[in-house]
Amino acid sequence: MPPAAQEAPASRQPDSAPKDTLGCMSSHLRRDQGLRANGVDIHRKTMDMHQLHHVETEASARGVLLGISMRDGHSRRILDGHRASCHDFDKGSIYIRSFSDRYRADIRRPFDFVLLEISPASLERAIEEKEGKRVGSLAYVAGVRDEVLLNLACALTPALEHPASASMLFVDQLSVAMTSYLVETYGGAAAAAPRTNRLLSRSHEARAKEMLRSKIEGSISITEIADACGLSRSYFIHAFRETTGYTPHQWLIxxxxxxxxxxxxxxxxxxxxxxxxxxxxxxxxxxxxxxxxxxxxxxxxxxxxxxxx
The missing domain is CATH 1.10.10.60 (Homeodomain-like)
Known part of the structure; x- marks a missing residue:
């Protein structure tokens, strides 16, 4: 890969050119799909252009962004003040960054990302629900391969392609699983308490099933059911599966x-x-x-x- 100093400057579009919420020129995106699930905005964005271009977002209180590469061959140069770092992304490579920092990057090659914009409230809830010592914040990574997040992102893609027929319970279940996994894996070195078999009490099982049946079309969130049972969302999902043999979405189907x-x-x-x-x-x-x-x-x-x- 040639040194950054020898590259042509990133192409600049007029300030009036429409941009998406992540700083990409909308006209560059072949695919721009989106869903929202209980405080998490989920996107799939694909760009096939080989032209070098620049993306930028100003600092804000929007939370944290997780990106999962769905194909090989992407690379970008991330600019931080007067420093720059280059990162390659193959299929399954991820990045995590905070919206509290200004973000600037030169996009070198085409990309295909599933992206989760996790609100501060959703991230804080996942941190509160984590077993063991409290996590202060997530590590910021770029180009790190993560098979678990890739598999979960692949499970989300049909819902992004067909949002009208997507089960919001399923999307919410996956977003909770991904946010909890992020906190567990990239939230510092605190050791979690050992997990034991998790089972719902009979009353909690009955309440959860009653709530699911009352919204047979799936317009209920994991948060609503977990709160009604007085349980954390991640605990509820695991306990429901251990108790019934199904995830909440599988049981509802x-x-x-x-x-x-x-x-x-x-x-x-x-x-x-x-x-x-x-x-x-x-x-x-x-x-x-x-x-x-x-x-x-x-x-x-x-x-x-x-x-x-």
Whole structure:
């Protein structure tokens, strides 16, 4: 890689050129997808241009930004005062930075990032919920590979591609998991207390299931349920899975499908009405999920039931 001093200066766009909230020229982005889940803004941003260009954001109180590279071959030069550092990003490489610092970088090559903008309140809650000694802040890293965050980011991409049919419970569950993991892994050297088997009490299990059933379309957050049970969000997710064998989102999908199978025995009920009654975004979303879990689309499943009866 040639020294920074020998490179052409970063291209400058007119001040009036539209920029996104992270300082990129909007016209440079081939893909700019976004979701919001309980204090965390989630994006996927892709740029295919090879032209060197400059990004910049002023200091603010927006919290922390996590970026996860979804492909190989990106690099950037990060400017800090009179110093500069160069970082390469392959698939699974991450960066963590605080919005409290002014950020300037020269983008050298195309990129594809899943990004989480974690609000101060969301980060503080994750820090409060962490077992062991309190973490003061996150380490700032760039170009570090993290397979756990890559896998979680890959799980988020279908929701970013199809936000209308995305389960907000699922997105919220993943954002809590990623924020908790960040605090555990990049929050300093404090040792966490050993984990024991986590189980929900019968009353907490019943309350959580009742709340999930009452919002069968998934318009409920992990925070709402955890608060109702008086538990931390990360503890609730682990305890629910240990108790039921499912994550909250998996359990809710199972309930939707059970309800759908019961409604499908009414052979005159339109599939679109079944989909709406079971909390799916539309008939195509219902068909896709039903076929994935049942081995056949709902129409074929219903015909088999009719023949069997």
């Amino acid at each position: 199972a309930q939707r499908l059970e309800h759908a199978r019961a409604l499908l025995t009414d052979f005159d009920m339109p599939l679109a009405d079944v989909a709406a009654a079971c909390g799916f975004a539309d008939q195509s979303h219902f068909t896709r999920v039903f076929a994935q879990h049942s081995g056949a689309p709902p129409g074929i499943w219903r015909r088999r039931m009719r023949i069997g009866s």
